[in-house]
Amino acid sequence: MHKDKSMNLVIPLLSIVLAFIIGMLIILSLGANPFKAMGFLFRGAFGTATNVSNTVVRSMPLIFCGLCTCFAYRCGVFNLGGQGQFLCGAMAAIAVSLRIGAQGPWVTVVAVAAGLAAGGLWGMIPGLLRIWRGLNEMITTIMMNYVATLFMGFVYTKALREGSVPQTAPVPDATQIGRIFPNYRITWGIVIGILVGFAAWYFLFRTSKGFQLRAVGFNPTASQFNGFPVNRYRLMAFVVSGAIAGMGGACDILGTQFRLINGYGGSYGFDGVAIALIAQLDPIATMIVAYFFAVLRVGSLTMQVGSGVPTSVIDIIQALVIIFAVAGSAMMHLPEIKTFFTKLFGKREAA
Amino acid sequence: MEELLRMEGVSKQFGEFYANRGVDFEVRAGEVHTLLGENGAGKSTLMNVLIGLYQPSAGNIFLHGKKVRVDSPAQAVKLGIGMVHQHFMLVEAFTVFENIILGDRRTKGAFVDEKARKKEILELSWRYGLNVELDARITEISVGEQQRAEILKALYRGAELLILDEPTAALTDTEVEGLYSIIDKLRAEGKSIIFISHKMREVLHVSDRITILRAGEKVCTLDADKTNSQELANLMIGRELSEPLYTKVENPGEPVMELCGVSYNKSFKHGGLNNVSLKINRGEILGIAGVDGNGQSQLAQLVAGVLKPDSGELRLKGAKPAVFSPHAFIAEHVSHIPEDRNLMGLIGEMSVGDNLVLKQTDSPRFSSAGGWYLKLGEMRRYSMELKEKYDIRCRSVAQETRNLSGGNQQKVILARELEAEPELLIAVHPTRGLDIGATRFVRDAMIAARDSGCGVLLISADFDEVLQLSDRILVMFEGQIMGEYSGAKPPISEISLAMAGK
Numbered sequence: 001m002h003k004d005k006s007m008n009l010v011i012p013l014l015s016i017v018l019a020f021i022i023g024m025l026i027i028l029s030l031g032a033n034p035f036k037a038m039g040f041l042f043r044g045a046f047g048t049a050t051n052v053s054n055t056v057v058r059s060m061p062l063i064f065c066g067l068c069t070c071f072a073y074r075c076g077v078f079n080l081g082g083q084g085q086f087l088c089g090a091m092a093a094i095a096v097s098l099r100i101g102a103q104g105p106w107v108t109v110v111a112v113a114a115g116l117a118a119g120g121l122w123g124m125i126p127g128l129l130r131i132w133r134g135l136n137e138m139i140t141t142i143m144m145n146y147v148a149t150l151f152m153g154f155v156y157t158k159a160l161r162e163g164s165v166p167q168t169a170p171v172p173d174a175t176q177i178g179r180i181f182p183n184y185r186i187t188w189g190i191v192i193g194i195l196v197g198f199a200a201w202y203f204l205f206r207t208s209k210g211f212q213l214r215a216v217g218f219n220p221t222a223s224q225f226n227g228f229p230v231n232r233y234r235l236m237a238f239v240v241s242g243a244i245a246g247m248g249g250a251c252d253i254l255g256t257q258f259r260l261i262n263g264y265g266g267s268y269g270f271d272g273v274a275i276a277l278i279a280q281l282d283p284i285a286t287m288i289v290a291y292f293f294a295v296l297r298v299g300s301l302t303m304q305v306g307s308g309v310p311t312s313v314i315d316i317i318q319a320l321v322i323i324f325a326v327a328g329s330a331m332m333h334l335p336e337i338k339t340f341f342t343k344l345f346g347k348r349e350a351a
Numbered sequence: 352m353e354e355l356l357r358m359e360g361v362s363k364q365f366g367e368f369y370a371n372r373g374v375d376f377e378v379r380a381g382e383v384h385t386l387l388g389e390n391g392a393g394k395s396t397l398m399n400v401l402i403g404l405y406q407p408s409a410g411n412i413f414l415h416g417k418k419v420r421v422d423s424p425a426q427a428v429k430l431g432i433g434m435v436h437q438h439f440m441l442v443e444a445f446t447v448f449e450n451i452i453l454g455d456r457r458t459k460g461a462f463v464d465e466k467a468r469k470k471e472i473l474e475l476s477w478r479y480g481l482n483v484e485l486d487a488r489i490t491e492i493s494v495g496e497q498q499r500a501e502i503l504k505a506l507y508r509g510a511e512l513l514i515l516d517e518p519t520a521a522l523t524d525t526e527v528e529g530l531y532s533i534i535d536k537l538r539a540e541g542k543s544i545i546f547i548s549h550k551m552r553e554v555l556h557v558s559d560r561i562t563i564l565r566a567g568e569k570v571c572t573l574d575a576d577k578t579n580s581q582e583l584a585n586l587m588i589g590r591e592l593s594e595p596l597y598t599k600v601e602n603p604g605e606p607v608m609e610l611c612g613v614s615y616n617k618s619f620k621h622g623g624l625n626n627v628s629l630k631i632n633r634g635e636i637l638g639i640a641g642v643d644g645n646g647q648s649q650l651a652q653l654v655a656g657v658l659k660p661d662s663g664e665l666r667l668k669g670a671k672p673a674v675f676s677p678h679a680f681i682a683e684h685v686s687h688i689p690e691d692r693n694l695m696g697l698i699g700e701m702s703v704g705d706n707l708v709l710k711q712t713d714s715p716r717f718s719s720a721g722g723w724y725l726k727l728g729e730m731r732r733y734s735m736e737l738k739e740k741y742d743i744r745c746r747s748v749a750q751e752t753r754n755l756s757g758g759n760q761q762k763v764i765l766a767r768e769l770e771a772e773p774e775l776l777i778a779v780h781p782t783r784g785l786d787i788g789a790t791r792f793v794r795d796a797m798i799a800a801r802d803s804g805c806g807v808l809l810i811s812a813d814f815d816e817v818l819q820l821s822d823r824i825l826v827m828f829e830g831q832i833m834g835e836y837s838g839a840k841p842p843i844s845e846i847s848l849a850m851a852g853k
Contacts, residue, residue: 206724206725206727207718207722207723207724207725208712208713208717208718208722208723208725209722209723211705211712211725212712214701215698215701215705215709218698218699218700218701219694219697219698219699219700221694221695222694222695222696222697222698223698224657224677225655225657225677225687225689225695225696226677226681226709226710227676227677227678227680227681227682227710228678229678
């Protein structure tokens with residue numbers, strides 16, 4: 001078991017190292033000095049307190065989306081709809097903050113709750129389709145992403161549009177999620193994200209329901225034979241993971257972006273899938289990996305300016321980390337590799 | 352008749368376990384030769400050796416008297432051996448025609464001469480009565496047609512020897528008749544067929560000769576017209592009965608579970624129940640004897656609350672259950688040692704400790720605050736206690752259950768199910784795949800449960816086990832109860848007759 005646990009740490013770390021080595025080779029082939037470029041990357045992320053603050057701000061939506069995937073996958077539900085659920089949360093939150101006819105902290109609370117509910121409902125639809133009709137959630141959740149993205153277009157070009165530019169009005173000042181430190185853009189949203197992460201961890205590993213939910217994820221047939229309501233847990237996983245993403249969207253729109261515009265939401269949902277997979281579906285590790293992704297994103301801008309290496313190199317590195325991490329964990333299940341490690345560790349134990 | 356295939360002294364070893372040991376098997380040109388045996392008797396392993404999926408640990412294969420090496424399925428195709436697997440190997444999105452030419456050496460180039468190919472295939476299908484719509488997609492055709500497509504595919508690739516693995520398992524009765532006539536045509540054209548089955552009736556109908564395998568070894572080869580189903584059943588099951596070890600109970604307590612005229616998927620002879628009535632009494636082991644696949648799995652799952660009867664009545668402790676769910680039955684102290692321990696019994700990725708407390712995490716003993724706080728210390732202490740009590744051999748209770756040996760996995764299930772203080776214990780193949788020590792341990796535990804007043808339903812393909820443990824024996828055949836016998840002095844020949852459906 002110690003071997004299994006340590007591998008959960010070794011695989012992601014090794015994947016990151018390997019991905020960086022290849023990334024630096026690519027930078028070299030582009031004619032730049034890879035060490036210099038990495039220096040810029042590092043400075044861009046950690047050079048000043050403002051830069052550090054930017055990495056934290058950037059990590060907030062990634063944490064929510066990573067946790068969304070993490071929670072669903074633990075129950076064997078392959079929710080790829082984090083993106084759409086995130087957008088629904090953001091749309092509900094901004095609709096509440098603009099249309100409730102009031103502003104202030106209590107509106108913020110209502111708006112976040114609305115985001116949570118919207119994300120949960122959006123997650124529930126593919127959940128019901130899976131349970132009632134047996135539809136594959138990998139397909140339905142992705143399709144629901146398009147529906148959400150296009151609906152968002154309607155929201156910022158029509159329903160909540162303000163002025164000639166297709167965008168919504170900003171969230172009123174008093175309704176925005178406040179900053180923790182006046183001079184930095186970090187908001188209380190990150191605190192909510194971290195609390196959700198710890199709550200998810202606690203639920204999954206320290207409660208009876210979480211225990212049963214994981215059992216359903218590993219082996220639904222045995223769970224059914226042992227008396228667990230498999231479908232109820234699956235639906236719960238859909239709803240809760242959607243709610244987590246929705247809350248993320250609410251915190252992002254109310255604390256960081258303030259208005260819906262074209263392209264809002266980037267690819268947080270899919271980054272979240274990658275993050276959770278690299279983190280081996282552990283909520284705490286998911287938050288750490290999410291921060292790591294944010295560091296790469298923020299640092300890459302400085303790298304591009306400083307050394308002329310395009311930010312897309314960082315996309316390559318990110319993609320490589322995912323490939324190595326997923327391939328690594330799959331490899332650990334191969335019988336040849338298993339015997340190799342048993343031999344290796346057997347020897348060490350003997351020595 | 353001329354000999355086509357001879358397998359000599361074929362053994363296949365997995366670790367210490369022999370799936371086949373010294374099997375001699377021979378097929379003549381133009382004959383239908385059946386391999387008969389229980390699940391796990393080694394039929395599939397032997398065929399996998401023949402088609403090159405496995406390399407034999409010892410022994411040789413001869414075709415037309417010449418020694419051959421079959422090191423891959425592609426090699427087997429070249430040698431004229433074709434297999435129709437129980438689960439068809441067809442690409443569902445392709446048409447029948449595309450499936451047939453898929454991977455064939457004549458279609459290696461970039462273009463397919465569709466007309467010529469189709470003509471060849473149509474000639475074949477006409478010759479053997481294999482009617483299939485060549486341009487239909489696999490998803491659009493029936494199971495019987497899919498099977499004909501598979502046979503056509505094998506013939507198109509030049510198979511002289513066809514292996515049909517449980518070909519009737521998924522067919523309707525009319526489709527089975529159709530298959531028989533196809534087999535007759537193939538035989539008339541000089542093709543040889545290896546027919547794999549454990550259904551006595553069809554074996555006798557279709558075969559020229561029958562070879563019986565038991566526990567990986569060949570028992571004998573018989574001519575089909577000189578034997579009968581009772582003899583086959585006896586040979587399949589074996590008669591090496593051991594001395595009784597346990598005392599039998601004559602006067603059990605009141606019934607804990609009653610079935611009255613229960614049916615489930617009635618039209619399926621192998622995989623359904625037809626008007627089954629039985630009682631399981633407290634303090635008694637009721638053994639179900641029968642060849643595997645005659646409704647035993649369905650019976651176990653019905654009694655465990657996994658399946659709901661289509662008709663008939665089921666009474667648990669004298670009352671009709673309000674809901675049919677494993678959860679509701681577990682609450683009534685029904686314990687279940689399921690037939691497939693890895694699929695139905697255990698969460699392999701979770702630890703031994705987690706699996707031991709699996710059903711109990713909601714109880715106040717292992718969690719407080721309504722399940723919102725798991726008492727991990729108490730879970731660990733309890734699982735260490737059970738590890739000692741049931742002699743579960745693992746490095747620690749935190750070890751993943753899938754890494755345990757089969758015997759120790761079974762002990763984990765046994766510990767969990769018996770510690771739940773069952774009033775009804777359902778045990779399906781409780782000792783399958785276990786060594787002698789573990790087998791003895793499991794059987795002793797079941798006897799102890801009986802003696803403490805628990806009603807036990809034992810379903811086992813191991814006839815000796817049923818005789819050893821049961822206080823009462825019921826025989827199942829094609830979803831029906833064929834008869835009831837006392838466990839104290841069981842009339843063995845009558846029971847084996849009943850198992851053959853007579």
